[in-house]
Amino acid sequence: MRARRIVDTAIELAEKGGxxxxxLRDVAAEADVAIGTLYRHFRSKxxxxxxxxxxxxxxLESRMRSRPTPGATELERACEFxxxxxxxxxxxxxxxxAILRAAAGGDRELSDKVxxxxxxxxxxxxxxxxxxxxxxxxxxxxxxxxxxxxxxxELLRHVWFSCLIAWGGGLMNPDQVNAQMxxxxxxxxxxxxxx
Numbered sequence: 001m002r003a004r005r006i007v008d009t010a011i012e013l014a015e016k017g018g019x020x021x022x023x024l025r026d027v028a029a030e031a032d033v034a035i036g037t038l039y040r041h042f043r044s045k046x047x048x049x050x051x052x053x054x055x056x057x058x059x060l061e062s063r064m065r066s067r068p069t070p071g072a073t074e075l076e077r078a079c080e081f082x083x084x085x086x087x088x089x090x091x092x093x094x095x096x097x098a099i100l101r102a103a104a105g106g107d108r109e110l111s112d113k114v115x116x117x118x119x120x121x122x123x124x125x126x127x128x129x130x131x132x133x134x135x136x137x138x139x140x141x142x143x144x145x146x147x148x149x150x151x152x153x154e155l156l157r158h159v160w161f162s163c164l165i166a167w168g169g170g171l172m173n174p175d176q177v178n179a180q181m182x183x184x185x186x187x188x189x190x191x192x193x194x195x
Contacts, residue, residue, distance in 0.1 A: 003041045005031045007055055010048050011095060019098040022049060043109070049102035050113045056099065057120050060085065069128040075189050081128035082160060082181035090167065090174045097168045104165055118157060125153040148192045159184040 009031040013021045022045050028038040042048040069084070071077035089096045103114050126149065163180050166172040172180070 002031075002033055002037060003051075006033060006038055006041060006048065007051050010052055011055070014049070014052065014095040014098040015092055016094065018094040019045075019049070019101050021094075022098060024048070044107070046102040046105050046107050046110055047113075049099050050110055050117070052095070053099045053103055053117055054113070056089075057117055057124075060088075060124055061120070064124055064127055068131050071131065074129045074131075075185055077131050078125070078129050078156065078185040078189070079178075079182045081125065082156070082185070083178050086160075086164070086167075086174055086177050086181070089164065096164075100164055100168045104161075118161075121160075122150070122153050122157050125156055126150065129153060152188045152192055155188055156181070156185060 006027060009027050010022050013023075013027060013030065024038055024042075024045060025035060027048065028035045031038070038048075042051060069077045069081045071080050102110075103117065129149065129152070160177075160181055163172055163177040167174065167177050
């Protein structure tokens with residue numbers, strides 16, 4: 001319960017002021033927990049923001065369970081997924097930039113948590129491509145997906161994450177991210193179909 005309150009407080013602070021606003025002492029004070037309690041759950045600002053990222057992925061998975069991605073083809077569903085997911089992220093730009101900064105920061109002690117995020121996003125992309133509701137988790141997706149299908153989902157995740165980093169740095173706008181994802185999905189899926 002305390003960890004959830006800490007994460008919710010970090011979300012509020014990041015939405016107001018971005019990465020810089022998530023100071024651990026401020027989070028502890030706003031969440032009404034001792035700083036030692038915060039450190040028992042999260043060892044750094046980046047660790048806390050990765051927990052926020054996990055919360056965001058859980059919400060995305062929940063939406064996928066209740067509403068599979070619309071579209072008649074894998075390509076249409078993939079493009080719709082990336083459009084909806086990108087638009088959802090950029091709706092709260094300060095928070096999104098803060099969590100992207102933490103995820104791309106290269107903190108080796110957080111690499112397992114960041115890798116877990118990437119596995120979960122790949123699973124959600126696979127579900128969107130198939131037009132199905134969420135599976136039991138990454139292992140279930142691996143058991144039923146073809147090697148090509150999983151490779152496409154992983155590559156699309158890499159492109160998307162790269163585009164989001166570019167958006168976070170002011171190099172792309174959301175429309176450019178969506179256009180890039182449409183091109184990447186079309187090229188990758190056409191290439192698999194021609195094999």
